[in-house]
Amino acid sequence: MSDAAASSDTTFNRVMIKISGEALMGDQGYGLHPPTIEKVAKEIKTVHELGVEICMVIGGGNVFRGLSGAAQGMERTTADYMGMLATVMNALAMQSALETQGVFTRVISAIRMDEVAEPYIRRRAVRHLEKKRVCIFAAGTGNPYFTTDTAATLRANEMACEAIFMGKNGVDGIYDKDPQQFDDAVRYDEVSYDEVLAKRLKVMDASAIALARDNNLPLIVFNMDEPGGFRGILAGRGTYTKVS
Template structure:
């Protein structure tokens, strides 16, 4: 990669999917949305948007409700998953507000129709929003229970013809064990889809990895906590792990 000014005028990708966990929006809290954290992430997205990159966004709902946990506590699984989908809509609206405060036109597009607060998912309309420079925040997962927001992000990225999925996490890549508990954990620079599945590396669930593999869609795992982390990985800088074909 050449010097920063060159790379900023010529970003490596034209259209990208950014997947953010709901937990990333909590900041130091134990639950819910932390507005300063949401605003910080929105500022990161703006820096990429200002480069002319078309941005799709999927946010999880784990900071409000996680379907699997509800199911484990005795709640019927499909009902718990639908509750989790509604949590993602709340997060999407919060991010929309933060982005529009920065002057970025944003559309929340839900897989579950709720016309008074967001648009229903219509692929051609969503593509047109991207072409007009709007950020599209896809909410409510796939609209079906038993599928995670990781799978939803991979599905929408494939439908929108995104060139890459950026997965923002709390660590700077994929490790062979938890770096928070194992100081000797090894970080991978690059890893294949099959290695992720075989080694159970917990990047995304198996359905999402298989879908990305079938569509040759690379996944870049990076830390959202790093200042300018998203712009950095977009330009091939910083610490991250790439999941790609062998």
């Protein structure tokens, strides 16, 4: 599909999609679930076919979460580096799934591991996007004490993305409390960055929200489990919450 044809389907030219590592483990409770990864890859492909340039950041919580490791007595810096390595594993799995779908990708790591991923060089990453390759940014920011939420927001700003799309598991936006636990939870159609921080809404960590706010980068939260949901949200259809 040409870019000219795509322009009628979406107003976005370049976006960041952030998904959790847990979104890749299916019902297993741990690790990687190939059919789930394939399903997510197909969703990404439908958007790629619109001509949209796509950046991705995937968390590592399905393999190892640095903060939980530190909570169990592990030294925090070591735990965070282990979490970064988990994101590289997820990025490689997503690369394989996307390329099986015929979508060319590059895994770009903030920690050098030249045998499996490119090092992060901003200009090179921008060129990959211009060539319509999906760029999967792995290993967070390369620094401990920073989450993949912050990494996604940082890379989205560096790549001049027009929005961050956060795909959630079974949740179609931001609620005032957990809708899976409370029947009276109320969904927000739109909410400000400051409200997210003041009300401590569980969207992204505070550093990521503040970085998005300071750079006027919109955040759109939607249900990644809805077939065709990502493409629909880009076209302004479906249910989601916008943070701006």
